Amino acid sequence: MTKLIYNRRRFLGTAAMTGAALASPAYLRRAHAAGGEVNIWTYNDFVPAAFKEQFEAETGIKVNVRLVDDQGKQFNLLAAEQPNPTVDIMTVAGHRFLQFIESDLLDPLDTGRLSNWDKINPTFSESDWSTINGEKWGAPILSGMEVLSYNTELVSEEEALTWDTLFSEKYKGRTAYIIQDMMSIVMLMKGYDGNMVEYMDDPEKAAAIVQEVQEFLIEKKPLVRKYYDGGAEFQQMMINQDIALGHSWNGPAAALINDGFPLAMTIPREGSYGFVYTYNIAKNAPNADNAYTFLDAILASPEIGAAMTKASGFISTYKDATQYLTELEKKSTSFPDEQLANLQFFRAEANEIKYSLIDVAVEKVKAS
Numbered sequence: 001m002t003k004l005i006y007n008r009r010r011f012l013g014t015a016a017m018t019g020a021a022l023a024s025p026a027y028l029r030r031a032h033a034a035g036g037e038v039n040i041w042t043y044n045d046f047v048p049a050a051f052k053e054q055f056e057a058e059t060g061i062k063v064n065v066r067l068v069d070d071q072g073k074q075f076n077l078l079a080a081e082q083p084n085p086t087v088d089i090m091t092v093a094g095h096r097f098l099q100f101i102e103s104d105l106l107d108p109l110d111t112g113r114l115s116n117w118d119k120i121n122p123t124f125s126e127s128d129w130s131t132i133n134g135e136k137w138g139a140p141i142l143s144g145m146e147v148l149s150y151n152t153e154l155v156s157e158e159e160a161l162t163w164d165t166l167f168s169e170k171y172k173g174r175t176a177y178i179i180q181d182m183m184s185i186v187m188l189m190k191g192y193d194g195n196m197v198e199y200m201d202d203p204e205k206a207a208a209i210v211q212e213v214q215e216f217l218i219e220k221k222p223l224v225r226k227y228y229d230g231g232a233e234f235q236q237m238m239i240n241q242d243i244a245l246g247h248s249w250n251g252p253a254a255a256l257i258n259d260g261f262p263l264a265m266t267i268p269r270e271g272s273y274g275f276v277y278t279y280n281i282a283k284n285a286p287n288a289d290n291a292y293t294f295l296d297a298i299l300a301s302p303e304i305g306a307a308m309t310k311a312s313g314f315i316s317t318y319k320d321a322t323q324y325l326t327e328l329e330k331k332s333t334s335f336p337d338e339q340l341a342n343l344q345f346f347r348a349e350a351n352e353i354k355y356s357l358i359d360v361a362v363e364k365v366k367a368s
Contacts, residue, residue, distance in 0.1 A: 035060035045311035069230035088291040095346030108135035116299035138278025142314035145274040147265040150245035177247035254313030254332035267339040
């Protein structure tokens with residue numbers, strides 16, 4: 001089979017040009033920014049290139065983006081830097097809020113300073129998970145989910161309807177996944193609560209479940225080609241046909257689909273998890289005023305939300321963003337109703353016990 005040559009540079013250039021007029025210069029000038037900088041830790045493509053360029057030109061605020069690929073690493077870095085962090089805005093997934101909040105690493109979000117707060121769909125901005133201790137803690141920007149992605153020329157749709165295929169001998173050495181995320185999914189495969197809320201008052205059972213999952217992943221380790229960390233790495237393995245299928249976030253998979261790669265994705269019958277990415281203000285942020293100027297600007301219009309979806313492949317939380325997407329882009333961010341019924345959102349109530357166990361288990365699987 002001829003290997004598809006995927007022109008990543010061409011795709012990113014197209015995505016950037018799509019958002020060439022993302023924000024009104026008049027709107028940005030009204031911010032009356034005094035220059036300086038704003039430091040952002042976020043995932044690849046979450047700050048549209050055209051928006052960044054225009055924001056810097058109109059406000060005089062230099063945007064410094066440091067890419068992250070893992071919530072745990074981000075937490076550890078921020079904790080190490082406190083009380084004098086180098087970051088102003090960071091991208092925290094909603095189900096990890098409590099970990100950051102209870103460690104006093106975030107400031108509550110002052111939505112009164114965001115004139116464009118109402119541009120977010122209230123399904124996300126006013127949901128229960130986004131309010132903790134009576135405070136908002138982040139501006140929802142993109143929503144995603146854990147999916148089983150597969151090369152349609154190598155794997156059948158029927159095979160992709162179950163996570164079991166990811167651990168089958170048939171595809172030995174041709175699979176990949178983010179190991180921490182797979183811990184929760186394997187719990188679902190085994191009939192357990194992957195959020196671990198059911199076991200908050202039974203730490204022994206929680207530990208036994210994680211141990212069972214750990215042993216399963218160690219047993220299946222000879223089958224996996226690679227444990228990966230970021231979406232770009234997953235994309236490249238797919239492009240090179242190093243892998244035929246893998247666990248991924250829907251965003252990187254959607255980006256490949258929109259660029260013509262023969263990829264599809266499912267929410268398997270055993271279930272999976274959805275999540276929401278938010279922009280958050282770090283405790284003791286060195287440039288807090290500039291951080292709010294940036295947040296208000298990036299929330300300004302549905303075109304910006306659509307540009308973020310085009311670049312990242314994740315689902316926009318902005319009102320009316322879908323009207324700025326092509327039919328293919330809409331298709332790559334939707335799933336059949338019967339598959340959506342298999343989806344639940346990550347919850348944060350049991351994060352302390354969950355991640356104290358999972359983080360250790362992940363390292364044991366890697367070291368095995």
